[in-house]
Amino acid sequence: MNDLPNRARSISSLRDFLGLLEDAGQAITWNERVMPEPDVRNIAVAASRDANGAPAILFDNIAGYPGKRLAVGVHGSWDNIALLLGRPKGTTIRELFFEIAGRWGDAEAQISFVPEAQAPVHECRLEQDINLYDILPVYRINEYDGGFYIGKASVASRDPLDPDDFGKQNVGIYRLQIQGPDSFTLMTIPSHDMGRQIMAAERAGVPLKIAVMLGNHPGLAVFAATPIGYEESEYAYASAMMGAPIRLTKSGNGIDILADSEIIIEAELQLGERELEGPFGEFPGSYSGVRKAPIFKVTAVSHRRDPIFENIYIGRGWTEHDTLIGLHTSAPIYAQLRQSFPEVTAVNALYQHGLTGIISVKNRMAGFAKTVALRALSTPHGVMYLKNLIMVDADVDPFDLNQVMWALSTRTRADDIIVLPNMPAVPIDPSAVVPGKGHRLIIDATSYLPPDPVGEAHLVTPPTGAEIDELSKRIREMQLGAMS
Amino acid sequence: MTATVCPRCKSGDPITDYEGKQDGATVWTILRCPTCNFSWRDSEPASAIHPVSRSTDFAVDAGNLRRYPKILQQ
Numbered sequence: 287m288n289d290l291p292n293r294a295r296s297i298s299s300l301r302d303f304l305g306l307l308e309d310a311g312q313a314i315t316w317n318e319r320v321m322p323e324p325d326v327r328n329i330a331v332a333a334s335r336d337a338n339g340a341p342a343i344l345f346d347n348i349a350g351y352p353g354k355r356l357a358v359g360v361h362g363s364w365d366n367i368a369l370l371l372g373r374p375k376g377t378t379i380r381e382l383f384f385e386i387a388g389r390w391g392d393a394e395a396q397i398s399f400v401p402e403a404q405a406p407v408h409e410c411r412l413e414q415d416i417n418l419y420d421i422l423p424v425y426r427i428n429e430y431d432g433g434f435y436i437g438k439a440s441v442a443s444r445d446p447l448d449p450d451d452f453g454k455q456n457v458g459i460y461r462l463q464i465q466g467p468d469s470f471t472l473m474t475i476p477s478h479d480m481g482r483q484i485m486a487a488e489r490a491g492v493p494l495k496i497a498v499m500l501g502n503h504p505g506l507a508v509f510a511a512t513p514i515g516y517e518e519s520e521y522a523y524a525s526a527m528m529g530a531p532i533r534l535t536k537s538g539n540g541i542d543i544l545a546d547s548e549i550i551i552e553a554e555l556q557l558g559e560r561e562l563e564g565p566f567g568e569f570p571g572s573y574s575g576v577r578k579a580p581i582f583k584v585t586a587v588s589h590r591r592d593p594i595f596e597n598i599y600i601g602r603g604w605t606e607h608d609t610l611i612g613l614h615t616s617a618p619i620y621a622q623l624r625q626s627f628p629e630v631t632a633v634n635a636l637y638q639h640g641l642t643g644i645i646s647v648k649n650r651m652a653g654f655a656k657t658v659a660l661r662a663l664s665t666p667h668g669v670m671y672l673k674n675l676i677m678v679d680a681d682v683d684p685f686d687l688n689q690v691m692w693a694l695s696t697r698t699r700a701d702d703i704i705v706l707p708n709m710p711a712v713p714i715d716p717s718a719v720v721p722g723k724g725h726r727l728i729i730d731a732t733s734y735l736p737p738d739p740v741g742e743a744h745l746v747t748p749p750t751g752a753e754i755d756e757l758s759k760r761i762r763e764m765q766l767g768a769m770s
Numbered sequence: 771m772t773a774t775v776c777p778r779c780k781s782g783d784p785i786t787d788y789e790g791k792q793d794g795a796t797v798w799t800i801l802r803c804p805t806c807n808f809s810w811r812d813s814e815p816a817s818a819i820h821p822v823s824r825s826t827d828f829a830v831d832a833g834n835l836r837r838y839p840k841i842l843q844q
Binding site: 321322323324349350351352417419420426429430432433434463464465466467473474475476481484485488489560561562563565573575576577578579580 | 778785787788790791792793797798800802806807808809810811813814815817818825827828830835838839840841842844
């Protein structure tokens with residue numbers, strides 16, 4: 287496992303990454319026979335209790351699915367994310383955050399195109415008598431989900447009104463509920479790229495074709511969930527952030543897809559039709575309601591030989607969803623805030639997709655942190671998601687909740703809060719009085735500056751910095767060594 | 771086990787979507803309700819698929835499907 291950065295950059299597929307994880311002791315094969323329900327869910331939940339070190343789990347003996355393989359927890363721990371970024375196991379969340387933040391905006395995309403006949407994803411192709419249940423070893427993710435969900439699909443589509451524009455291709459993660467052998471519903475909202483494209487296609491009466499990519503380059507799963515601009519290509523962005531080439535090919539219905547994915551489902555929107563969808567156990571840890579959602583008809587499926595179906599456990603945290611998207615929710619907010627306020631030193635929006643965020647800032651004047659908090663609410667992600675914000679000083683690590691609690695205990699007055707009523711809110715926040723509308727909370731846990739009469743307390747200054755970080759890791763390694 | 775009613779909305783006539791087979795025998799069957807779209811596997815725990823043991827919090831009112839909102843309205 288020498289030269290982790292080069293090994294990470296050489297990944298081109300899920301299989302490559304599973305190999306890397308296995309070499310690092312971060313992937314296991316569950317070859318004991320399991321039932322789809324409740325065994326797969328139980329094992330995935332048990333694994334996700336260890337947010338730092340959980341391995342990916344590959345199932346290859348699922349009752350009723352002979353010969354089929356299922357992977358869960360591929361992005362299910364910080365150690366797995368560290369290996370994806372070319373960093374060793376044990377890298378702290380704070381270090382991973384700055385690894386991502388440091389890559390932001392200063393790398394170039396490397397995209398290459400593979401002829402369809404040479405693309406591994408097209409090794410096997412089905413165009414008739416398609417039954418998704420015969421291809422995917424699905425399981426009910428949460429007990430009261432309305433059906434069998436594909437929870438980790440990267441869905442690629444072209445703008446139905448501008449299909450030749452590469453940049454306007456959208457790749458996003460959307461939940462898909464299987465609705466019979468060759469149909470599925472897709473849940474989205476008008477502000478998401480896919481929601482915009484569905485509405486545009488239906489308004490104009492033009493077809494909307496999509497390609498659902500399963501078992502992908504692990505970098506895409508991370509970056510397809512990152513909120514970037516509509517005209518930015520997620521492929522280019524993922525390649526730039528990984529510092530590695532991405533191989534694309536064409537799906538049978540003309541969409542750019544990853545050449546090395548495990549499975550591609552090609553489908554077409556049924557214009558104007560809606561079918562009952564849900565509930566689904568979502569990232570706030572509660573079920574969404576039942577709604578009528580757009581439905582897609584499957585037109586073809588391509589897959590590699592012996593494909594691996596990659597899926598996720600999502601529900602009440604901590605789950606793979608949190609490690610998959612946490613840092614890439616935090617890093618864009620950090621970058622966008624620093625354009626206006628270079629005093630911002632870190633952003634921790636790991637909790638429930640940023641429903642709670644902690645921002646550290648060099649406080650320039652009394653009340654300054656509150657101003658920064660208000661700017662955070664107007665970032666693209668903040669508009670809908672940042673519900674509770676805790677502002678701390680730059681001497682507090684927002685990724686260390688013990689330090690955050692210290693700041694709350696010693697630097698917060700009861701009137702150092704702001705409540706902004708009746709703001710936009712993500713519709714699946716279970717605390718909202720009305721779905722889609724709710725209150726925001728800002729807690730200023732920064733220290734007091736003039737003209738505040740109290741001023742800063744005389745602080746104890748324990749040793750900090752890289753030397754202490756290294757000592758801390760060394761103690762942990764010695765402890766693990768003593769156990770083995 | 772052959773289901774005659776949907777565990778969620780109690781409507782009849784579920785559709786068989788797939789049978790999971792192993793060594794020539796059917797291990798389980800996936801069914802779908804044509805009224806409320808609930809899909810289930812007949813091998814799941816009773817708390818999820820038995821019409822009596824299943825929590826009524828997640829029931830769907832087959833007589834009033836209009837109450838469920840439609841997303842992405844123009």
